[in-house]
Amino acid sequence: MSRIVYVNGDYVPEEEAKISIFDRGFLMADGVYEVTTVLGGRLIDFAGHMARLKRSLDALDMEAPAGEDELLQIHRDLVTRNEVDDGLIYLQVTRGNPGDRDFAYPAPGTARPTLVVFTQSKPGLADNPAARAGWKVISIPDLRWGRRDIKTVQLLYPSMGKMMAKKAGADDAWMVEDGFVTEGTSNNAYIVRDGRIITRHLSQEILHGITRAAVLRLAREAQMEVEERPFTIEEAQAADEAFVTSASAFVMPVVEIDGVRLGDGTPGPVARRLRDIYLDESLKTAI
Incomplete structure (x- = not known):
């Protein structure tokens, strides 16, 4: 079975996940990310990762796509849906698709940020040889x-x-x-x-x-x-x-x-x- 991933509000099979070719993350690397560890089906230091995510977004004058409680629920939903015991959860936020390619990016609030979250299962992650x-x-x-x-x-x-x-x-x-x-x-x-x-x-x-x-x-x-x-x-x-x-x-x-x-x-x-x-x-x- 393929993974279920989260893209802009929807949980979809990874084969059906899509973003615009005009997304600034794709064209300009205009995005930030976090990787949270999962051990025994639970999240390690989630609050710390969310605090750093906010810091990165603020530094780039980028709008947050969701609040911390909502992001926590998305992480937990993906752990459950993909039956992840040990592994990683990758979260990426980009400035989104403002329309056409342009070096100048839109002001906050004028373009919807893109949010992508997916899991990577890594059994025995803590017992790495x-x-x-x-x-x-x-x-x-x-x-x-x-x-x-x-x-x-x-x-x-x-x-x-x-x-x-x-x-x-x-x-x-x-x-x-x-x-x-x-x-x-x-x-x-x-x-x-x-x-x-x-x-x-x-x-x-x-x-x-x-x-x-x-x-x-x-x-x-x-x-x-x-x-x-x-x-x-x-x-x-x-x-x-x-x-x-x-x-x-x-x-x-x-x-x-x-x-x-x-x-x-x-x-x-x-x-x-x-x-x-x-x-x-x-x-x-x-x-």
Whole structure:
């Protein structure tokens, strides 16, 4: 059976889902998105994702297509309709179809935004074998636009980064700007030195990760020291361990950077502990 997806007020089989060819998300990448994790049929940190969605919409002067309560119901309906136990829910909002192609976009309220929501079933998402082996990453220059704090659908360069990593036999790429790591292609980056967790501070240069916020809060509650500042690839290669965080990877250990093995080449104790703590606490607060 095909998935049921949500498009502008209607639940339809994915084969019947349609948007206009003049939609600005299609023509201009004029849209934002969120990905919410589903574990055991429940949503992880939904409120955090909705808060970031509002922030992204506000930053682009884009109208919200629905309120948080309605979006929550849509997410729950899709989980039920598609019988998702573990997986992801992708939500995308674009500025919609103002008529014809034009660089200038319409004022808020003059064009109906497009809302698309769909599920991806991923059984056993939390028990990813990669978390036991750890990721290998390469470094690439960060060539994205400057507002990485807005979660837009402009994902061409991160996609190219994923393919560069794949070609190099790695799992992901860390992007570097002005000599410092910004983030991974779809995750926030961290290193650990003498038990201290180091990750880049929040700014327009990186995405304000929902999982990042939760993991850092939990780390501090567990009496771990956190330092928010930039770090270089060379510093990362000399670190005791490293990891990334994202909605789909949770806390993923990194064991090799640009061919240099970290420690003994296996996931370190800080990353392993944070992954366990994050999954345990997330399941307790899931809705």
